[in-house]
């Protein structure tokens with residue numbers, strides 16, 4: 001069989017013609033027709049608050065920290081098992097990072113370990129919906145209400161996935177916290193190569209958001225002809241992506257339903273092929289929690305040791321298949337190790353050592369998935 005990479009960006013077919021259209025219309029800087037189309041799509045489909053496209057999820061997180069006015073000494077509670085950007089955004093503003101362990105049954109933040117870490121300096125909780133599996137948002141929002149904290153959902157993996165609350169209401173991930181951030185990096189379900197979005201569900205932040213997004217100016221007011229000239233009003237930066245990227249993203253969004261259907265099929269195929277075997281060998285597959293849907297973002301195994309994981313990676317590589325591990329606990333990273341408060345976070349470390357992600361992309365075939373699962377199984 002041919003080389004099977006870990007990821008292949010999928011093109012729906014209209015990307016280049018929309019990019020061409022943006023170029024032909026002569027509007028290729030930010031906040032034009034395609035940016036509006038994408039933002040409105042999200043607001044309508046997922047009942048998000050106001051959406052701002054950004055150049056990455058990293059940027060969306062950084063924009064959120066400006067909006068929240070994070071200051072040196074503010075404490076932020078976040079999982080150790082996450083991408084560096086979740087942490088960096090707050091570290092850049094001088095916040096103190098309080099890392100939390102993962103759940104035993106899932107790499108996401110252990111919701112029951114958060115409350116003990118809250119102090120009078122705590123300002124924000126950042127749940128990361130790992131693999132599109134929701135954190136228990138009822139628990140997290142209740143803590144936020146009790147201690148008056150702000151919740152920023154890192155929903156980089158979580159497009160088109162939902163949380164089902166105790167009240168039975170199904171809410172899109174990204175619509176629940178005060179803020180949510182998404183990624184359209186090429187490894188995510190929907191992509192513009194690099195790209196992201198900040199969702200603002202708490203309307204008190206809207207005026208400043210528009211200004212921060214426009215480099216600290218009221219240029220958006222000028223566009224709406226509310227003012228005659230635009231001025232420097234606040235901190236800000238260059239967060240808005242070019243229309244070229246928004247046009248590309250729009251072609252993907254128009255096909256979101258199809259992309260999601262195919263990806264969920266892949267996920268189910270992997271699951272079915274592994275289910276009995278995993279049970280027998282006591283290997284953990286992604287958890288199915290009753291309060292969350294799935295979105296076919298990734299498929300992984302949690303093996304019993306790092307050694308076992310390496311053997312499978314090597315074996316797959318011999319067969320021209322690339323499987324990869326994921327995050328390394330941030331509390332133990334070279335940058336943060338000496339700043340960490342010394343608590344051990346064994347589950348985060350276990351996922352760092354034992355979690356293995358298998359190839360996952362739109363054009364992966366059922367035969368290829370069958371082939372991959374057979375190679376993994378023969379390692380045991």
Ligand SMILES: *Cc1c(COP(=O)(O)O)cnc(C)c1O
Pocket residue numbers: 055056057058059082083085086128154156157182183184185194195196
């Ligand atoms: C991918 C990812 C990011 C960063 O996204 P970019 O768009 O590449 O900046 C942030 N958080 C998590 C959990 C991610 O997986």
